[in-house]
Amino acid sequence: MSSATIEVIEASNYRLKGDITHTSVPFLWQQVMSLPFAVEQLEVSLQHTTRFDSAGLVMLIHLLEHAKNRKCHIMLSFIPKQLEILIELYNLDSVIEKHI
Secondary structure (H helix, E strand, O other): OOOOEEEEEEOOEEEEEEEEOOOOHHHHHHHHHOOOOOOOEEEEEEEEEEEEOHHHHHHHHHHHHHHHHOOOEEEEEOOOHHHHHHHHHOOOHHHHHHHO
16 A cells, blocks of 8 residues: 655645545545645646545545635646546536536
């Protein structure tokens, strides 16, 4: 299992890495809560994620809301196929579409 992290590339560019699953979400969320979200819009790249499960999808939705509450809009890039399937399965297209 790969450990999950969120890395700040620059003030407006973050990167999620690793397995975003029920085992990594609690630790990953602690990292997210410590981020400043100091810009109006930032990009979160999912290019280096290796796996997503439903807990990872829920965390991603909470990340979008957390940033929104701080007046920061997140744009997601490099959405993996596994996450696309989960988004469709849970009928969350309308929630995610404005972040792609």
